Amino acid sequence: MKEYWTSLASLLGVFAFCQTILQTVFPPELRFASIKLFNRIFHCFSSYCFFDITEIDGVNTNELYNAVQLYLSSSVSITGNRLSLTRAVNSSGFTFGLANNDSIVDTFNGVNVVWEHVVTQRQAQTFSWRPLPDEKRGFTLRIKKKDKSLVLNSYLDYIMEKAGEIRRKNQDRLLYTNSRGGSLDSRGHPWESVPFKHPSTFDTLAMDPEKKKEIMEDLQDFANGQAFYHKTGRAWKRGYLLYGPPGTGKSSMIAAMANYLGYDIYDLELTEVHNNSELRKLLMKTSSKSIIVIEDIDCSINLTNRKNNNNASASSTSYYDSEMRGGGGAGCGEDGGNSITLSGLLNFTDGLWSCCGSERIFVFTTNHIEKLDPALLRSGRMDMHIFMNYCSFPALKILLNNYLGCQEGDLDDAVLNDLEAVVNVARMTPADISEVLIKNRRKKEKAVGELLETLKLRAELNKKSGLLRVKNEVEEEEEEQEKRALDSESPKHESEIEDNCKEGEEEEEEDVEEKIK
Numbered sequence: 115m116k117e118y119w120t121s122l123a124s125l126l127g128v129f130a131f132c133q134t135i136l137q138t139v140f141p142p143e144l145r146f147a148s149i150k151l152f153n154r155i156f157h158c159f160s161s162y163c164f165f166d167i168t169e170i171d172g173v174n175t176n177e178l179y180n181a182v183q184l185y186l187s188s189s190v191s192i193t194g195n196r197l198s199l200t201r202a203v204n205s206s207g208f209t210f211g212l213a214n215n216d217s218i219v220d221t222f223n224g225v226n227v228v229w230e231h232v233v234t235q236r237q238a239q240t241f242s243w244r245p246l247p248d249e250k251r252g253f254t255l256r257i258k259k260k261d262k263s264l265v266l267n268s269y270l271d272y273i274m275e276k277a278g279e280i281r282r283k284n285q286d287r288l289l290y291t292n293s294r295g296g297s298l299d300s301r302g303h304p305w306e307s308v309p310f311k312h313p314s315t316f317d318t319l320a321m322d323p324e325k326k327k328e329i330m331e332d333l334q335d336f337a338n339g340q341a342f343y344h345k346t347g348r349a350w351k352r353g354y355l356l357y358g359p360p361g362t363g364k365s366s367m368i369a370a371m372a373n374y375l376g377y378d379i380y381d382l383e384l385t386e387v388h389n390n391s392e393l394r395k396l397l398m399k400t401s402s403k404s405i406i407v408i409e410d411i412d413c414s415i416n417l418t419n420r421k422n423n424n425n426a427s428a429s430s431t432s433y434y435d436s437e438m439r440g441g442g443g444a445g446c447g448e449d450g451g452n453s454i455t456l457s458g459l460l461n462f463t464d465g466l467w468s469c470c471g472s473e474r475i476f477v478f479t480t481n482h483i484e485k486l487d488p489a490l491l492r493s494g495r496m497d498m499h500i501f502m503n504y505c506s507f508p509a510l511k512i513l514l515n516n517y518l519g520c521q522e523g524d525l526d527d528a529v530l531n532d533l534e535a536v537v538n539v540a541r542m543t544p545a546d547i548s549e550v551l552i553k554n555r556r557k558k559e560k561a562v563g564e565l566l567e568t569l570k571l572r573a574e575l576n577k578k579s580g581l582l583r584v585k586n587e588v589e590e591e592e593e594e595q596e597k598r599a600l601d602s603e604s605p606k607h608e609s610e611i612e613d614n615c616k617e618g619e620e621e622e623e624e625d626v627e628e629k630i631k
């Protein structure tokens with residue numbers, strides 16, 4: 115044993131002596147250069163090539179690093195022995211990761227690649243606009259030289275796509291708003307976000323099941339339509355115009371769409387946007403797979419048109435006229451770019467800018483479709499016009515199920531017949547009906563009884579007011595909606611829109627509403 119220790123001590127002595135000689139003969143710069151040279155020679159003869167993907171690329175966060183981390187999390191969780199676990203802000207699940215300086219083999223198209231997670235201490239803090247983390251992180255991808263082109267052509271795209279999917283699955287939806295009025299946050303982002311936890315889904319949405327199915331299929335077609343949009347040369351976007359009286363579920367429909375597709379929502383507050391270029395910046399900062407919402411578009415657009423109209427002649431109020439005078443395009447408002455114009459907005463829905471970012475849905479809502487500029491209703495701008503109507507019998511059955519848990523067959527046929535007879539004539543919104551049901555949700559029979567009473571009362575009042583014609587109003591409005599959808603295939607002129615507008619009748623309706631209240 116003693117001999118063993120003696121030989122180890124002499125070995126260490128020799129090692130220290132050699133090190134001193136090396137340091138004296140080779141100055142540090144030369145040593146570093148020789149290591150680099152050795153590495154180069156090694157790589158020349160090696161059959162592998164290496165790609166470094168660092169966490170921070172200059173001063174920006176490298177998106178590819180985050181994507182690789184997420185992508186590997188799915189395979190690492192199955193095969194790894196030592197994992198890192200994280201739970202991101204707004205995330206409802208845990209993410210597995212490759213532990214520091216650990217590696218994993220992945221297979222793509224029959225080709226094996228090796229990923230290594232390299233973590234080293236950052237040397238001295240170099241000058242930077244923002245503080246850098248103490249650790250330098252990165253992934254090193256090792257692939258055979260012969261597979262280089264195959265892997266690089268499609269593997270990295272595949273990783274980005276997969277990472278997006280994982281992110282959407284793990285992370286709750288986000289609701290973005292531009293309520294800061296144009297000011298940017300510390301990362302230069304104009305949108306503020308909060309987790310989006312709206313529970314509305316297509317199952318809970320009370321509307322005609324056939325119409326609902328049509329909308330769901332349309333959304334699904336859109337989400338799966340990348341190849342179609344590419345082939346036809348169309349920007350991958352779709353516009354929905356939701357219109358109807360207040361409380362008929364327009365906002366609930368938007369939430370259901372987001373939950374159905376797993377998209378984030380950008381709630382664009384047009385009154386907070388000062389000009390077209392600000393609008394353009396905002397829209398450029400939206401991500402793909404998102405729904406851009408402008409609620410009550412009639413109010414927002416009226417504001418700017420009024421401004422334009424003051425400058426233009428009083429008689430010409432249409433988009434086409436103001437467009438010709440203003441020269442069109444974003445930032446070309448007559449007031450020198452001090453307000454957003456309809457043309458600025460339309461540039462994003464179907465102009466050249468519409469293809470910046472892909473897979474985006476635009477949803478505009480309004481209570482008064484007749485007030486909208488014909489340019490907005492033109493086909494190609496809003497691909498689908500969805501009329502959210504007063505509560506119909508099929509919609510009522512969904513509400514009864516939502517609030518009271520009443521399934522088909524739970525209620526007496528007589529009660530159902532009574533409800534069916536009055537619900538269309540009562541012209542109550544799903545929001546009104548929900549209020550009645552929610553009050554007595556623990557006593558099913560009382561709730562249904564009270565609802566029937568309320569519906570009868572409303573129907574009676576409607577009949578007395580003489581507003582209702584012999585024909586069923588709901589059917590009539592649905593017919594009108596279909597007609598509108600057909601009309602929108604050709605540009606509408608203002609006169610047409612005005613013809614459709616029954617203002618006198620609306621005023622009467624408002625009187626009745628007040629009486630009922």
Ligand SMILES: Nc1ncnc2c1ncn2[C@@H]1O[C@H](COP(=O)(O)OP(=O)(O)OP(=O)(O)O)[C@@H](O)[C@H]1O
Nearest residue numbers: 318319320359360361362363364365366544545548
């Ligand atoms: N079709 C519907 N299905 C289920 N619930 C509904 C429906 N319509 C309205 N509600 C209920 O009424 C409330 C208000 O609905 P919502 O905000 O979606 O109406 P809206 O059409 O957007 O109204 P507004 O035009 O005033 O913005 C919702 O929280 C929801 O509970």
Ligand SMILES: [Mg+2]
Nearest residue numbers: 364365366409
């Ligand atoms: Mg709403």
